[in-house]
Amino acid sequence: MSEVTSAARRSLLVIEDDPALQTQMKWAFDAYDVALAAHFDEALAQLRRVEPAVVTLDLGLPPNTGGAGEGFRTLDRILELAPDTKVIVVTGQHETANARRAVAQGAYDFFAKPFDPAVVALIIDRAFRMHELQTENRRLLAERTGSTNGIVTGA
Secondary structure, three states, rough: OOOHHHHHOOOEEEEOOOOOHHHHHHHHHHOOOEEOOHHHHHHHHHHHHHHHOOEEEEOOOOOOOOHHHHHHHHHHHHHHHOOOEEEEEEEEOOOEEEEEEHOOOOOEEEOOOOOOHHHHHHHHHHHHHHHHHHHHHHHHHHHHHHOOOOOOOOO
């Protein structure tokens, strides 16, 4: 099976409140099955529905699109519900403190807008690969020990 065929079935959740950027990201990341969310509640619903291995997250979400609080709340909740999810923050809230905080809270990576879709697509692909390797590692460990401890089956 080719990488493109395999990647086409991978679910990517894009959490972005700007409809134009949603469209741009859906188009730029067309190698994936892209699900969209524009705010906290929609993001959690899509997380449960799609169970993506990788999420891109804007920090400036409603109701306070000028701040990062709602984005950080969303990041925390995603990682609480699905701790193995790789969250890539792609945001206009690009102060160094936000980048440090996002990574400290468990984000896989951080990119400032405007971003180069090709670079972010490469990072998304690496995040999927890392998720796959970690999942395989847990499966092999469980086989070796005869245990299912530590294997997460979904969000």
